[in-house]
Amino acid sequence: MNNLTGGISPFIGNLTSLKSFSAATNSFGGSIPDTLGQLKKLTLLGLGDNQLSGMIPPSIYNLSFLNAFSVSFNQLHGSLPPSFGVMFPDLQFLQLNHNQFTGTLPLSISKYSKMEQFDVQHNNFNGKITINFGRLQNLKRVILSHNNFGSGEPDDLAFIGSFANCSNLEVLAMEFDQFRGPLPESVGNLSKNLFFFTLGGNQICGTIPSTIGNLVNLEMLDMEDNQFTGTIPTNIGNLPKMQLLIVQMNHLSGKIPDSIGNLSLLIELYLGSNRLEGTIPSRLANCKKLLLLDLRQNNLSGNIPKELLNVSSLSISLNLAWNCLSGSLPTEVGNLKNLMELDISENRLSGEIPSSLSSCTSLENLYMQENSFQGSIPLSFESLRGIQNFDLSHNNLSGKIPTFLEKFSLMILNLSFNDFEGKLPMEGVFANASAISIVGNHRLCGGISELQLPSCITKKSKHKMPLSRILAITAASVLVGAALLSFFTIYLFKKQRTAQSTVPVLKESFLKVSYEKLLKATDGFSSANLIGFGSFGSVYRGILVQDQEFVAAIKVLNLQNRGAIKSFMAECETLRNIRHRNLVRIITSCSSVDFQGNEFKALVYEFMPNGSLERWLHASLETNDGQNEQQRLNLLQRINIAIDVACALDYLHHQCQMPIIHCDLKPGNILLDHEMVAHIGDFGLARFFPELTNPNQSSSIGVRGTIGYVAPEYGLGSEISTYGDVYSYGILLLEMITGKRPTENMFEEGHNLHDFARMALPDRVMEIADPELLDNEEEEARATTIQVNNGHKIVECLISMVNIGVACSTESPQGRMSTSNILHELHLVKNKLLKDELQTSC
Template structure:
């Protein structure tokens, strides 16, 4: 019996062992099968991912190693299942494969800072173990999948900075473990779901910069664990619900750029003992700032600007020892009490304070001496646009780390304290529009880093200190509307950094212009009007090759307009009125790019020119010059007297002899030419009349042959499918560019005719001037076609954007690029809206934009142009080459057979503008799988990182950084608006020109 039991036990254990082996085999087989599922899912993901930078970020994702060893992949140790995928910042693009839903052990999916697009697949809802979903900084589209609510273990959702649309899913309320939701910078609409108030675990809700509307849900006050609430940059209205004041754990309350209203309750500052960031700017809040703000002892950043807060500022800030930023600008703060600036004393205890901005309020009273006791860390201090009075305290000089000091538009009196010389880090100093008196202190010369100085509209007197010559970083100086006297110190004109404007107008300056005026080679605007300057306009002024505005009116200048000004091709506004100038008005002014010319009330005489700016009576003024005659009829000048023929015999004889001699010489030349012709037995070379003779100068093949030294390779300046471009010199014209067409190229004749027809009647400063269309027979009897243009000394835009390594061109800075952008836009606006017939260029790109000696841009190459006859409603394609523009610049609708249109030119311009800003061609190899220059820049704009994709050259500009960045953002927005996918959504070139001019004007302020 005992042996039987023992045998039964042994049999039992053998069976258990067999079952265990079978179970292990089943588990192992299942694991192997599941491993294969993960492997297949990863390969499916890889198939949808592209690496536009070619860096091989996923090169390890191959069969030579186990997928757990692939880059960015982490597996569980036991079952070798994928638990984490992290492909952050690898420059990847493409889409996210739905097969990601098969990675059922996945706990973290992190694809941040790439350029993935397409929709977030619904299959992601099958990842029931997922804890972290992080897709920030991509271009994902479509809705946030509601299927995410099935990922019951989700703790963090990061989908900010994409192109997501639709609403925030109500279903998120079922995610009981969710702590962080980041959906910022998308295009989400609708109201904030009230159901979010049920996620009691929620710590962070960040949804700024969307299109969310409605009000802030009252039940968000149930989120007792919330430490971060960010709803700025939406369309949220209503008041802050009282329930939010129960969120005592908040570190960040950010609600700016909405339509919120109401006042802050008196107890506001008592409710948030941990609050570090309070951002309420750009709303419609009213009432007084509650004194309890002074109890936010952890506060680092307080921004109340651009609201309607009012009344006396009585907050005691002394306990806010961590405060770095306080912004109160653009409100109605102020009571009129003499001591209302006393709150500054409490701020002297804020030793970390760096930015204090109280611009544009209604503060009165005096600026107390203890302003000099503010934090030594303060670098931005602005009180401009108030009603402060009294003297500027000398203690202001204690704030030695100031970058920006703004006290303009107040009622300050007394002198500028000499202690400002201690502010040696100052970059912008604004004292304009006060009632300051006394002299400008010599210590101004200590401000060696200052970029902009505004002392305008005061009562300053004495001379301009020569110490300004030490301010070698100065780009802008405004001293207008003061009582300054004496001569202009030459040292001021030797500040070579001056590039935006120099305004000395409306003073009592006397004496001649210093000869050093020519040193201002980078200056764009010079205004010395309404002074007592005497002497002549110096010829050295022509060295100011960047000048666009030259205003010298209201002085006592004499003599004539110097001929050297002919080379100031960038001038747009020239005012020499109310002086004592005399002589004839030079005809070279016709050739300048003048928009406005005022020569009134001088002593000019003789015949007024007819062309250029003189052809527009609204653009030129010559009143008060009694000895002028001629001009266009609308100027109503007397006719010039007809010159009578002098019949003196001696003179007449000389004329007859000269005419006879010239005739004989002409006959001899003709005979010798014929002899040469017959000896060589060649066909006569002649210029055929493609167009009427009066349209162009007539030039033969032989003349072009001589002009280019036999089309020597040393004169070759360009080549392409069209043929070759040579530099040459024609006796009757001077320097020219000669485009010799390659007649083997099919359609080149049609292109030749198109360009001649388009350009024959166009006269615009920003369109290449054509000298002639030469259609001849060469010395071998072959047909010869060439276009002769005005030579552009600085080549084409492409060579400036992409200089070769052996090229020693100067840097192509932001201001130059802006001017080129304006020039090209002006040319297109003229072609589209001021020509009849309308001209559609059809091939706008950098190689077709030429730059003259003054870096003025000219649009050229009209070989693909269309003429649109608006009165007939039809367009005529003047080129039969069948080309729809250049890849990368051609509008997308051309690819599906749409007719060429003005909107196509606008698209090309948008691409061109983005290319000028980024320094990257639209055909760059990085643009693959749906990525193009437009969405590349658009993504950077969406994440407030435009500077990261800009050409580094333009970031080195001397322009104030904030002004530069505002300019770049504005230009990017224009580029994006012009290159919209749908033609009807693109801007009109007239609007583009106006917006660009506004940007330029803002930079010149």
Template sequence: MTDHLALLAFKSSITNDPQGVFRSWNKSFHFCEWEGVGCDLRHGRVTILDLGSKGLVGSLSPHVGNMSFLHVLRLENNTFLGAIPPQLGRLNRLQRLYLSSSNFEGEIPANLSHCSNLTHLLVSDNKLVGKFPNELCFFTKLKVLYIHRNNLTGGIPRSIGNLTSLEMLSAAINHIGGSVPDVLGQMKNLTTIGFAGNGLSGTLPPSIFNLSMLTNLSFAVNQLHGSLPPSLGIMLPHLQLFQIWGNQFTGTLPFSISNCSALQTLEMQRNNFSGKIGINFGGLPDLVTVRLHTNNLGSGEPDEMSFISSMTNCSNLKTLVLLLNQLRGFLPNSVGNLSSQLVTLALGGNLLYGKLPSTIGNLVNLTLLGLDINQFVGTIPTEIGNLQNLQVFALDRNNLSGKIPDSIGNISLLIQLFLGNNRLEGNIPPSLGSCKKLLLLDLSRNNLNGTIPKELLRVSALSISLNVGHNHLSGSLPSDVGSLKNLVELDISENELSGELPSGLGSCNSLENLHIEGNFFNGSIPRSLSSLRGIQYFDLSRNNFSGQVPSFLVNFSLMNLNISYNDFEGEVPMEGVFRNTSAISVVGNSKLCGGIPELQLPKCNFKESKKRKMSLALVTVISVVCTVLCVMMVLCFLFCIWLKKKRKGQHSESLSNELFLKVSYQWLLKATDGFSSANLIGVGSYSSVYKGILDEEDETSVVAVKVLNLQRRGASKSFMTECKALRNVRHRNLVKVITSCSSVDFHGNDFKALVYEFMPNGSLERWLNPDPGTENRQNIEIQSLNVLQFRVNIAIDVACALEYLHHHCQTPIVHCDLKPSNVLLDEDMVAHVGDFGVARFLQVLLDPKQSNSVGIKGTIGYVAPEYGMSSEVSIKGDVYSYGILVLEMMTGKRPTDTVFVDGLNLHNFAKTALPDRVTEIVHPMLMKTKEEEETTVPKKIQVPKDSRNDIRKECILSLIRIGVACSMEDPQDRMDITNVLHQLNLVRDNLGGN
């Protein structure tokens, strides 16, 4: 009865049984006949409980520990809440315990060591924490130990050497840290060692290389250094997988690797290896993957590339990546004799020269061919058209000449083609129009001539970039350009194009970068371009454009506008981008006038074509009226001065140069219904924010009123800072201030407030961490940011705001407190950055009389680490906060989450998951099914259904990488916000648009 009761207790702890496992668990059957249960028929006791991969949800009952005859317990690939019950330590007959991928939390129970007969312990892919228990080192019979992909810490204990029977040890992707103990070399039965992604330091102990039975050795993505023993391949002859990439190893590659005849995977990239690749690959027939990129390999010897010929015997080779080294020499003809299974060949970023061998056309299964950034000469062989499975082809930054072969149009699956920065000549082949899947085409900086073929402009898939700039192209821009509705970047600059811009260009409403400078275009700018609302960089300088400067440009969120050296005339607008002299250029247009004073253009003198004489009576009336008005204005001015002096507690700082219309305390009191708690929508360090209605008859006049708590020290300074910051900035992704109030209340106290545009969808914090008690759950499920597309859009909006503040304001502004609660969402879910109460101005910081660090404000978890060490405020600090915000959006974890202890933080949590574990750390709602995605995310580019999940994962990986790159500890290592914006736009485009 003990086993029967234990099984019933196990069943009662399960809350969801999607596969109906427990249908047979009833009185109609003996429990030994229940699904997943195996018994010893002689004793009638349960010896096996195998319910792996059944989709069970619930908790693991501690009563399982009462089944004392249990030999095998398999519960992997389910969802269990809570920790592994310590009662499992009672199962002293247990031999195999499988608990991987089951969501277990907490520590590995120390008393599992009582299971002295255990041979297999698999608890990988969970959420286990704590140190590796020393007690587990007494499993003298243990053969397999899988603890990878958890959150274990505390170093590798030396007592692990006691596991003398161990054959397979996998502990990758944890936070173990420390050094590699030499006792691992005592475990002579080991065939697999995996400690990748653990922050290990020091060197690999020589004893490791004495484990002659090893087949898999992986210490990738750590901080190990030193060199490898020359006899490695002789000492480890059975190696099948050798991974040490992402470390700091130096020296040469051991030639003896040639002796590892069973080798399948060789990954030594991202180290500091140097010298000749002297490995004879001919003795490695099972080789599938070779990655040696991002090292310093190369000797300059004449036979530098001879190893390619030795690889022709590797008939299973699929991936060969050698880019970013110092390899010098000819690419031998034998490259065409490589495996017919080869899908990736990447040799870019080396010093290869000579002609491209035509035999490369034999590699018909290639999907990626990268020969860029070398010194190749001659023509592109026509045999390249045989590579009909090719998707990415990079030949840019070489010295290639001749024509682009027409046969390139045969590569119908091509997605990205890079041929820029060569000496190619002749026409752009119309056959490129057959590459219907092309997303990016770069033909820039060549000697191409002729016209832009219409066939190319009809490739509607082009969305990332079409760059034919810096050539000798002539003729007009065909109206077919309007077919590129999804194109983000169009560069036709520095050519000999002429005629008027086609109105169809306005149909390219996804354009963000448009470069048409350095041509012979004429006429006026088509009104249809007013639909390019997303454009950020627009350069039409050095052409022959005429007419008025288009007024619709003031409505664009332009980062840069260059209309210089044309023939524009008339008045320059004073709104939008035209207010920012660092973002515009209008020089070389002799007929322009007006604009802001900084442009130093002549004043506009518009004279009436017909002058009418006015009667003496009319002149007299006008004179009298003007005199009366002047007297009234003087009296009003004197009255204002008298009233201002009368105010109590007048501040020395003056806001008289504000551009905001001020309102009275009484007005705001009425608008907020007496600052009623019912209208309170937020509380901050220095202020409270109320919802208000400035005009009861106008339902659209809803505003947010930020009232400063002047009893708090620093509140008045915060008000002054925010006023100054918002006075001269204007961007669609910054919260717009409507007016300000600096007055006294009914009790004679100082009163300061700012009135902002109201954001009906509240803060990003609300959407990332909704409160079930106060939010409408149904509304959240429909609209919340659980769809990847929305999060990408918000990331772009915030990056746009920072890019503007950092690089396009007359005085660069550092926000200093970027976090989800300071990102507000309007009715269209467009993000706006607000709360500039602790912002800093860089020109002030450059004043040696001013402090760069005193009084730095920010929020724990989001504030850059260097600020805690009294470092100067910089735009890099905002980038750090931005990176944390992106990681929070993707993982659903605040930087102050309780899981981040013992040196673990949100940055490290995300970094260690790159690149293969990101789907495990992201918020579950980001991993929707294809069907859910189709109903919630509109797309600009129709992607085949069976590819969308892969695209989603790629986009998630890119966002995590951006968040990690922005939140690096060293400010100099952080990604520039302009580059961030570029990368995010690529992500949005890959995902399929807004």
């Protein structure tokens, strides 16, 4: 625990009477000196948390008196010899974690009868675990996490049964490996002392064994990001010491068991991203110590229980987003005075926003979008001074936007697609066009020029009119109005009698546009307004006029191209059934004739000012002064875009009433708004699947797509499925990291982008990364250091992203990642980049 550098001096091997040598938590580099093998009396060797590289010298295996051996947090590599388990007969503590070790765990490890701690996490160990841990009866901690353990066989987890003899076992961690198959019932035979059990981030299937309820001293159970099905066992409520329960990102169904309310010590509960249904149990209110509750992305319905909002301990997050909750937001929400995040977005909530919410003065993130809230923003919200991200978009809110929001330190304010009116404030967040969204509020005016709102018109009365004149004018107006009403009533009555048919008057839910309007909006479909083109038509930038001017993207179909009309109908049908923040929003369509009598069809979309991802990855952009300047996306922007696209795919595949397959995912169809949020567009090849209820089913419809992004099984005549979109996503992700198109000349004669990236893992990832990710020579020099220091967050993030891209674009469809797994991994990467430590996404 100093700042010592250089190598560990070989002369230490001359101190043959040494019994303990610890150089941990310094900055030592180089390799472990072979001379340390001369310390025959050594019982403790601690070299962890340095920058050591190379392999463990064979001489170290001669230290037969070792009872503690730690080389954690270095860059050591190589595999363990088959006889490893007989080299240190007195070994009690083994820490090989956070290195680059490979190969399988030797069976001989079962001979370490005195072993208490066995930690090999964060390496590249692989293969099936067949060690009989039952011989290690003193074991307290076994940590196998973040490796590649697993064989793909149904009995991958059979070794868990061998822990039944380890009566002292307290910690068993095996998350983020490659374990498959079901979790055996023998899990219930684990030690009664077990308090920490994690197996998240694997591919474990089947139901959660009810025997899990036998582990009465469990404090943490993490089963997230697997493929568990069935219901949550009711006897999970038999774990009275449970503090952290994580089963999110699985395929669990049924109701949330009331018995969870028995877990009175529960601090954090993650049940999100499953298929749970029914109502939220009011008995959750018995968890009086709950700091975080995540129920997002399920099929929960009914009202938000008032009892739940009385759990005043909730302080980190209450996330109920992406469900089917209805009714109003109870006024009891004001009891959550210490809550930092409230997310009730994408539900069916209605009514007015309760003013009691203003009592939640610790709120930093408030997400209420995609509901049916009405009324105005409560003036009492002025007390929410700590709020940073505030989203009320896509509701039915009205009235004026409160000026007190100018005083808040908001990072993001989204008020779009409501019915706000009046003058827009200009200070604080309102002075930053990239931090505020107010589109879709057609009665707003003023604001900063970048928002392009109309000027506010101030009407002033110069003279006060006498009351007698007001009454006279009013009476005259009434008489004239009555006369006109009578005239039109008689006229319409006569017209109805002579008309052969009647046309019902419909309320317009979409803006109606004609060919003439679109022609005028695009200046005669001028090439100066051409912003893109594809297989079935061209896209123009146009300025349409409704209540005010707004910019739109207008896709004009070339009806001479075969399939154009079919594409038009497919896109209309798809886009009218879906709505998501990461999908391009359609404004209206036009099906008419031009001035020459030719058939004319066009689609009008929300304009994306930052163009396509293709443009950012492969072309120079033009600055405001007209000069070309090479602008590229940094790593965080690329991660955010990858998350946005994965969110949209997950919505299309799993959240829509009928699953939708896009069939043409590529950078040219990923559009970026003014906040650089990514939106998937061009649904001309999209397909609905009423019969598609799980990813193993598919349907035979003719497949089209773009060369390089089309899944290989399509070329062999296979039916389309969600797997095809995941393949395209994987190629897109690899293109974002490498900067190389899948159709470049280098990918010929059997070579492809997938293999190019796979063969670079893990040591050569920086060699294939897009050079534009490093802004200048100083950054490139830093990259050299990064390659030596495996712990550097940038390299780890790039390796993780390439791993995701490769896993998504494997040749076998069933071997590809699910969208939920993709999202989880990407959030981990993002957290790593921002905080330099792995965190589970909330």
